[in-house]
Amino acid sequence: EAEVAQSPRYKITEKSQAVAFWCDPISGHATLYWYRQILGQGPELLVQFQDESVVDDSQLPKDRFSAERLKGVDSTLKIQPAELGDSAMYLCASSLGLGRNTEAFFGQGTRLTVV
Amino acid sequence: AQKITQTQPGMFVQEKEAVTLDCTYDTSDQSYGLFWYKQPSSGEMIFLIYQGSYDEQNATEGRYSLNFQKARKSANLVISASQLGDSAMYFCAMREGSGGGSYIPTFGRGTSLIVHP
Numbered sequence: 001e002a003e004v005a006q007s008p009r010y011k012i013t014e015k016s017q018a019v020a021f022w023c024d025p026i027s028g029h030a031t032l033y034w035y036r037q038i039l040g041q042g043p044e045l046l047v048q049f050q051d052e053s054v055v056d057d058s059q060l061p062k063d064r065f066s067a068e069r070l071k072g073v074d075s076t077l078k079i080q081p082a083e084l085g086d087s088a089m090y091l092c093a094s095s096l097g098l099g100r101n102t103e104a105f106f107g108q109g110t111r112l113t114v115v
Numbered sequence: 116a117q118k119i120t121q122t123q124p125g126m127f128v129q130e131k132e133a134v135t136l137d138c139t140y141d142t143s144d145q146s147y148g149l150f151w152y153k154q155p156s157s158g159e160m161i162f163l164i165y166q167g168s169y170d171e172q173n174a175t176e177g178r179y180s181l182n183f184q185k186a187r188k189s190a191n192l193v194i195s196a197s198q199l200g201d202s203a204m205y206f207c208a209m210r211e212g213s214g215g216g217s218y219i220p221t222f223g224r225g226t227s228l229i230v231h232p
Contacts, residue, residue, distance in 0.1 A: 042119070042206050043222045100167065100212070101165060106160035
């Protein structure tokens, strides 16, 4: 069964270091999302891509976070420098399109701990 | 203002009984979609059910049904015949238009469901 692949599953990094997460969406899915989920809360959308273009990144802290999807397939989310408050689960999801009825499929996430 | 409100941080239900998880939403759009996801302790978000704003019938998927009350802006999830494996976090989500034909998804804070044997 097709699935969204994310790596690494777990990451521990020191404050002020750089960290990167990778996501490979389901084949054929044009839309890719990165979410941050703080423990005990719902996922918060950081960035949404349609192919290689950013559709929405209004909640992405652009002073330290960056995201790219250069060839419109896999994507990388980077944090530099990491802060203690960045400790969270980072979820990647993909969907066929941007429509209101479009179901998103999620990966297993990367759990980041900043020490 | 919160786009999605889930007022029940935690719910308990006896195995084989039905349970309703509440969700209210806030939008001025006429066209939007409502979703429920399940998140077990493993962390992966699992899609359960979808309701479109123009759908007149309540959505159903197996043991899951969505009680859609458009005028009240509520989209409650009903799980019938609860099973131990239903114990998880449940998230209500909405996709509303952001212009240009794209719809941005927003999630609520979730409800933790525990099913007792």
